[in-house]
Amino acid sequence: MRILIVEDDTDTRNFIARGLAELGHQTVTSADGRDGLFQATEGGFDALVVDRMLPGLDGLLLVKALRAAGDATPVLMLTAIGGIADRVEGLESGADDYLVKPFAFSELAARLQALGRRPSAIVEASVLTAGDIVIDLHRRTVARAGQRIALQPREFALLAELMQRPGRVMTRTMLLERVWDLDFDPKTNIVETHLSRLRSKLNAGFETDAIETVRGAGYMIRDKR
Amino acid sequence: MSRWWRGTFGLVALVATGFALATLAIGVFVFETTHEALERQLSHRIAVETQALIAEGRGGPLGIAKAIRRRNLARSTSSLDYHLVDSAGRTLAGSVSLPVPTMPGYVELLPFTVNGQARIAQSLTTSIPGGSRLLVAADRSAIDAIDATVIRLFVVAFGAMLLLGVGAAWFVGLVTRRRLDRIERTALAIIDGDLTRRVPGAGNADEFARVAAALNRMLDRIAALMDNLKQVSSDVAHDLRTPLTRLHNRLEEALTSDDRNYQRSAIEAASAESRELLDVFAALLRIAEVEGLGARAHFADVDLSAFVTELVETYRPAMEASGHHIETQIAPDVTVAGDRRLLQRLLANLLDNAIVHTPTGTSVSVTLTSIAETPILTVSDDGPGVSPDEADTLLRRFARADRSRSTAGHGLGLAMVAAVAGAHHADVSIAARPGFAVRLAFVGTSLATA
Numbered sequence: 001m002r003i004l005i006v007e008d009d010t011d012t013r014n015f016i017a018r019g020l021a022e023l024g025h026q027t028v029t030s031a032d033g034r035d036g037l038f039q040a041t042e043g044g045f046d047a048l049v050v051d052r053m054l055p056g057l058d059g060l061l062l063v064k065a066l067r068a069a070g071d072a073t074p075v076l077m078l079t080a081i082g083g084i085a086d087r088v089e090g091l092e093s094g095a096d097d098y099l100v101k102p103f104a105f106s107e108l109a110a111r112l113q114a115l116g117r118r119p120s121a122i123v124e125a126s127v128l129t130a131g132d133i134v135i136d137l138h139r140r141t142v143a144r145a146g147q148r149i150a151l152q153p154r155e156f157a158l159l160a161e162l163m164q165r166p167g168r169v170m171t172r173t174m175l176l177e178r179v180w181d182l183d184f185d186p187k188t189n190i191v192e193t194h195l196s197r198l199r200s201k202l203n204a205g206f207e208t209d210a211i212e213t214v215r216g217a218g219y220m221i222r223d224k225r
Numbered sequence: 226m227s228r229w230w231r232g233t234f235g236l237v238a239l240v241a242t243g244f245a246l247a248t249l250a251i252g253v254f255v256f257e258t259t260h261e262a263l264e265r266q267l268s269h270r271i272a273v274e275t276q277a278l279i280a281e282g283r284g285g286p287l288g289i290a291k292a293i294r295r296r297n298l299a300r301s302t303s304s305l306d307y308h309l310v311d312s313a314g315r316t317l318a319g320s321v322s323l324p325v326p327t328m329p330g331y332v333e334l335l336p337f338t339v340n341g342q343a344r345i346a347q348s349l350t351t352s353i354p355g356g357s358r359l360l361v362a363a364d365r366s367a368i369d370a371i372d373a374t375v376i377r378l379f380v381v382a383f384g385a386m387l388l389l390g391v392g393a394a395w396f397v398g399l400v401t402r403r404r405l406d407r408i409e410r411t412a413l414a415i416i417d418g419d420l421t422r423r424v425p426g427a428g429n430a431d432e433f434a435r436v437a438a439a440l441n442r443m444l445d446r447i448a449a450l451m452d453n454l455k456q457v458s459s460d461v462a463h464d465l466r467t468p469l470t471r472l473h474n475r476l477e478e479a480l481t482s483d484d485r486n487y488q489r490s491a492i493e494a495a496s497a498e499s500r501e502l503l504d505v506f507a508a509l510l511r512i513a514e515v516e517g518l519g520a521r522a523h524f525a526d527v528d529l530s531a532f533v534t535e536l537v538e539t540y541r542p543a544m545e546a547s548g549h550h551i552e553t554q555i556a557p558d559v560t561v562a563g564d565r566r567l568l569q570r571l572l573a574n575l576l577d578n579a580i581v582h583t584p585t586g587t588s589v590s591v592t593l594t595s596i597a598e599t600p601i602l603t604v605s606d607d608g609p610g611v612s613p614d615e616a617d618t619l620l621r622r623f624a625r626a627d628r629s630r631s632t633a634g635h636g637l638g639l640a641m642v643a644a645v646a647g648a649h650h651a652d653v654s655i656a657a658r659p660g661f662a663v664r665l666a667f668v669g670t671s672l673a674t675a
Contacts (some may be wrong), residue, residue, distance in 0.1 A: 088523070102503050154538065180539050183566055187577040187634070193542040 001046035001116050002026045006036030006062065007078065008054050012101070016049060019105045020112070033057025040066055045073050047115050049108070052079040052090065060093040067094035074115035076108070087183055106217040110169045130166035130221045133202070133210060135159060144202055144210065154179065155198045162211065162221045171218035195219065234398030241390015248386045252379025259375055263368045264347070268331060271349045274305055275361045279351070286311065286357040290318035305363050306346070312356025325360045326350050335362060345369075404433045408440065420448055453516075460623040461509065464635065465502065472498040508637040512622065515567060515644040527568060529559045529600055533593050536569060540576045548585030549606075554592040559600045561667045563649045571645040574638040575604040575663055581634065583608030583661075599669070605662030616657035639663075 003020055007013040008031050017027045028045070030036040033054035040048055040062070048066075052059040063075050077095040079086050090098045097111050126138045132145040140156060142149045151159065157179050162170055172191045176182045180190065195211065202210040212220050229235050278296075282288030286309060293307045297319070308319035323337045328350065335348045348362035407425055414422040423444060424437040475495035479488045537553050544551045561568075572591075579589040587608040594601050611619065618624045620643040625636040646653045646665055656662040 100507075102500075182539075182569060182573070184570055184573070186573040187638075188540060188543045188573075188580050190539055190543055193546045194539075196546075197542055 001112070002028070002044060003047050003049060003112065004028045004030065004036070004039055004045045005049045006030045006033065006040075006054060006059070007049070007051040008032065009051070012051075012078075015105070016108065019109065023109060025112075031055075033059065033062050037062045037065055040073065041069060041071065043071075043073075047112055048073055048075045049112070050075055050077050050095070052077055052086070060089065063094045076111055076115055078103075104216075106169070107171050107173065110171045110174060110218055113168045114165055114170070114174065128160070128163040128166075130163050130223055131210070133159075133163065133221065135163055142202075144206065147205070149201055149204075151198065151201060154194060155201065158194055158198055159202075162219060166221050167223035169214050169218045169220045174218070232398070233401040234394050237394035237397045238390060241386065241394055245383055245386040245390060248379065249383050252375070252383065255379070256372065256375045260368065260372055263371060264333070267347050267363050267365070267368065268349070270305070271331075271347065271361045271363055275349055275351050275359060278307070278359060278361070279353070284354060286317055286353055286355055289353065289359060293318040305361060308360040308362070309353075310358055310360075317357060319360070323348070323360055323362055325358050327358075329358065334365075337362070408437065411440075415444070420444075420451065457509070457513075457622055464623045465505065468498055468502050468505075472502065505635050505637065508635070508641065509622070511570075512637065512641050512644045515641070515648050521648060523564050524562050525565075526560050527563045527565045529561050529568075529593055529602065530555055530557050532565060532568065533572060533591065533602065536572050536576070537591050540573075540580075544576070544580060544589065547580050549580060549583065550586075550588040552588060552590045554590070554594075556594050559593055559595045561600050561649065562669075563667075567645045567648065571642050571665075572602070572604070574642050578638055579604060579606050579608075579661075600667040602665045602667075603662055605656070605660055605664075607660040610658040610661045613657045616655040619655060620653060 003025050005013055005016050005020075005027055007016065007029070010031070013029050013031065017029050020027050028039060030039050034056035036050065036054065037057055050059045050062055054062065057065075059077055063077065066073070066075070074097075075095045076097045076099060077090045077093075078099050078101055079090065080101050087098045087100075096115050099108060099111060127134065127136050133142070134144075135142045135156075137160060142151055142156065142159060158175065161175060161178050170178075173185055175191050176185060179194075182190075199209065199211055210221065212222060214220060230239050278289050278292050281292040282290070290309050293309055296305075296307065306320045306323055308321070308323040308325050309317040310325045311317055314325070320337075322339060323346070324335070326332055326335070326348075329352045330350060332348045332350070335346045337344055337346055345365045346362040347365050348360055351359045351361075353359055404426070411422050411424045423441045427434055427437040427441050472495050475491045475498060479491035479495065482488050482491065534553070534555055537551065537555075541551055576589070576591075579587075583589070583606050587606050589604070589606045592601075592603045592605075619639050621636075622640040623636040624639070625634070642663065643653055649667060650669055652666045652668055654664045654666075656664065
C-alpha cells in the first residue's frame with residue numbers, strides 16, 4: 001500500500017514509517033497539517049495516517065477538508081491519551097478509524113490493513129467463505145467442511161468479524177470495538193474467553209485450528225489452506 | 226468617567242434625588258393649578274359684581290354710584306373695592322385710591338395704596354354709557370397668601386426628601402459595604418493562602434446570606450478539589466516510583482549484560498513495565514477528565530437495562546471460565562441520562578474487580594431496579610469482602626484493600642467508578658461485609674440544583 005503519514009513528532013513519524021516500510025508498504029511523510037493536506041490531495045494514496053494535533057492545520061480539519069473535496073481515501077487518526085469524546089469527534093470528522101497513543105505498532109498495522117480493504121466497497125455479501133468455513137450472515141448459519149455448527153449470537157458476531165477479513169489480523173481492541181462496542185480494553189480477557197468458546201465449537205472433530213492466534217498482534221482466519 | 230453612581234450609595238442617592246425632583250415637579254404643578262384656579266375664581270367674582278352693580282344702577286352712572294355707596298356702607302363684600310369715574314376722570318363714587326385704567330377690560334396686577342400701604346389688586350374696568358367707567362377690584366393678598374403656603378409646603382417636602390434620600394443612601398451604603406467587606410476580607414485572606422476561611426453570616430435568610438452560602442459552597446468544592454489534587458500528586462509520586470524503579474533496573478540489567486537472550490528478556494520486561502505505566506497514566510487522565518465534569522456535554526438517554534444485560538453477557542464466559550457464578554436481576558426499561566461509554570467502563574470495572582478479587586466459586590450478582598424513579602445498580606459478591614475501614618477509602622485513587630496488594634492492579638478501577646458516578650449524579654455506597662457490594666443510586670440532577 002502507499003501510505004501518507006502526517007505526524008509532527010519526528011520520533012513517532014519515523015517509528016511508523018520504518019515499521020510500515022518493513023511490512024513492504026511505500027510511505028510518504030509530512031510533519032505539517034497544511035503540507036499533509038496538499039500531499040493528500042495530490043492523490044495516489046491507499047491510506048492516510050493523520051495525527052490529531054498538528055501544526056498548520058488541525059488533523060480534524062485536514063480530514064474534513066479532504067472529505068469536503070470528495071476524497072474518500074481511508075484515514076486512520078492518531079491521538080494522545082485521554083479525551084473520551086475525541087474518538088467520536090474523530091470519526092465524525094470523517095476519519096475511518098481512530099487509534100490512541102501510545103499504541104503497539106502491530107495494532108496500527110492491523111488497523112491500516114483493515115482500512116485498506118474498505119474502499120473496494122465489496123458488495124455486502126451475505127455468504128462469506130474462508131478456508132473450509134462458510135457463514136451465511138442473513139440466515140445466521142455456520143458450517144465447517146459442510147458440517148453445521150450452532151453458535152451463540154456473540155460467537156457468531158465474532159466469527160463474522162474475522163470472516164470479513166480472512167487472512168488479515170484482527171487485534172483484540174479492534175474486536176472489542178466491532179463486536180462488543182467497547183472502546184477500552186477491560187482487565188478481564190473478554191475476547192480470549194469468547195474466542196476459546198468459539199474455537200472449541202469450530203474445532204470439534206477437526207484436526208486443524210480454524211482461528212489462528214498471531215502472537216503479539218491478534219487473531220485471524222486463514223483464507224486458504 | 227468613572228461610573229460612581231453604580232455603587233450602592235450612588236444608586237440610592239440617585240433614587241432619592243429622583244424622588245425629590247418628583248416632589249418638586251408635583252409642587253410646581255400644584256402651585257400652578259391652584260394659582261390659576263384662584264385667579265379665575267377672583268375674575269369671576271369681579272365680573273359677577275360688575276354685572277350686579279350695572280343692573281342695580283339701571284345702567285346709569287348715578288344709579289351705579291348710589292349702589293356703590295350702599296355697598297360701601299353695608300361693607301358686605303369687604304374684599305371688593307369699587308371706583309366710578311366720569312368721562313373726565315372725576316370720581317363719582319368709590320375708593321379714590323384705586324386708579325381707573327382708561328381702557329376697559331381685566332387688569333390682573335393693579336397697584337394701589339390702602340392706608341399708605343402698597344397693595345396689588347385684580348380689576349375689571351367696564352365702560353358705562355355716557356362715558357363714565359366702572360372699576361371693580363379685588364385685593365390679591367388672599368391668592369398671595371395661599372401661593373406662599375403652597376410654596377412653603379413643597380419646599381419643606383423637597384428638602385425633607387433630599388435629606389431622607391441622602392440619609393438612606395448613606396445608611397444602605399454603609400450596611401451593604403460592611404457586608405461586602407466581610408466577603409472581600411474572606412477573599413483577601415484566601416488569596417493570602419488561608420484556604421480554610423469562609424464568608425461569615427451565611428446562616429441568615431437574606432440575599433447576602435445566600436451569596437455567602439453559595440460562595441462558601443464554592444470554596445468547599447475548590448478546597449475538596451485542591452485536596453484531591455494534592456492527594457493525587459503525592460499518590461502518583463508514591464505509587465509510580467516502584468514501577469519506574471523496576472523499569473530503570475530492567476534497562477540497567479539489559480545494558481550491563483552481554484548475553485543477547487538475557488538482554489532481550491530484560492528489555493521485554495521493561496517494555497511491559499512501561500506499557501503498564503502508560504496504562505496508569507491513561508487511567509489517571511481519564512479519571513481527571515471525568516471528574517472535570519466535561520462529560521455531561523455528551524449525555525443522552527441510556528437504556529440501562531439493555532446495556533447492563535449486554536455487558537454481563539459479554540463477561541459471562543470469562544466469569545464462568547474463572548469459576549465464578551453470575552446471577553442477574555435486571556428490571557426492564559430502566560433509563561438514565563448519561564454517557565454510555567463511561568457507564569460501560571464503570572460496570573466493566575466492577576465486574577473486573579469481582580473476578581480479580583474474589584476466589585473461585587464466588588457468586589457475583591448484578592441487579593438493576595428502579596425505586597421511586599431512581600435507577601439503582603448493584604454489583605455484589607459473596608466473597609471475603611473488605612473491612613469497613615477499608616471500604617471508605619476504596620473509592621480514592623490508588624486505594625487498595627490489604628488483601629488485594631498481591632494481585633495485579635493499581636487501585637484506579639473504583640476511583641474511575643466514583644468519577645463516572647459523580648458525573649452522573651449517582652451516589653456510590655460500598656457494603657463491606659459480608660461479601661462486597663457496590664451500589665449506585667442515580668438520584669439525578671435534583672441534588673445539583675438544590
